[in-house]
Amino acid sequence: MTALLSVRDMSRSFGGVAAVQSVDLDVDAGTIRAVIGPNGAGKTTLLDLVTGFTKPDSGSVEFKGDQLVGLSPRELPSRGLMRTFQSARLVPSLTVRENVMLGAYRFTRARFGSDAFRLARSRREEKELTVRADELIDFLDMRHFADTLAPALPAGAQRLVEVARGLAGAPDLLLLDEPAAGLDDSETRELADVLRAVRTGGISMVLIEHNMALVLAVSDRITVMDAGRVIAEGVPKDVRGDPAVRKAYLGVDQ
Structure with missing residues (x-):
């Protein structure tokens, strides 16, 4: 199956600091792909690279078979890709x-x-x-x-x-940057119901989120980033127990 979104070898540095390093990411149609990691892992920068808000140093982004690198953010909605931001831009x-x-x-x-x-x-x-x-x-x-x-x-x-x-x-793919920020537990559970309903309706999603309860409740697959790199990828039950993931979040080997 050809991925709806395919990111390959995506890299970007700022002032000599590598924010995103050789990241690969695939999102299949009809799925929710979570991207998690500690603060500064490069998650939002990755979304900025995918959506044209930041130019990559190297790498490619294919969406529905078309190359997105070089397009401006305003061109993406007409192609079926929408996103939200860490801070609400209403x-x-x-x-x-x-x-x-x-x-x-x-x-x-x-x-x-x-x-x-x-x-x-x-x-x-x-x-x-x-x-x-x-x-x-x-x-x-x-x-x-x-x-x-x-x-x-x-x-x-x-x-x-x-x-x-x-x-x-009416996107084919919706990129969500921390949609649960500011929500209480009850609101987060309601958001999980909404995201599952959206997926059932045929819209795929990339979910950047710190709320692990939400991530584990809705994600089909999870990509874990730390210091700009992907350190783990898989289904929720496997990622949750990965030693590298626990070390990235807790700072200790578990």
Whole structure:
């Protein structure tokens, strides 16, 4: 089976410090691949390299058979790849619904002129985006926040809005950077249910996460990074007991 996403020999250094070193990563369609590791392991840098926010020193990224290196981040949603960030990047002047709608704008055809004069196509597309946004807001059980301005949300809720915005673009692959940050235990369990439902719906995911309960609950396979390198890879039960993984997290041989 050809991987949906295939990263090969990805490397990047900053000021002589190797942030990512010769990393290989495959994500199969219909799966959740977790990438875990201690702070500074290079996990977010890896996502930045995959999505064009950082240029690699070497390496390749193939998505659905096409090379992504050299493309700008804004070109990726139309190819079926969306991502979230460690810190929620919501537009503060927009409501939750409007922020979610932004994720689906790749489906619109109306241009500035038609929008300015409120022509039929623009009105129709805005209605379609609103319906899609409300469906996702309901999916995340956040309807009570739909008309709330983004800055007024609790930090955990802002993370969920980012997830909804990513899903609004109907991606084939969604890259999630610490989506459980700021969530309590109950909210994290609800997020696990959401991610499993998203996978069942046909969307693959890469999950960067420190919450091991979430990782073990939803991941099909786990990649473990430390100091920019992959030190372990496998199914959750094997990775959890790997001595190299325990040493990276605990600092001692176990």
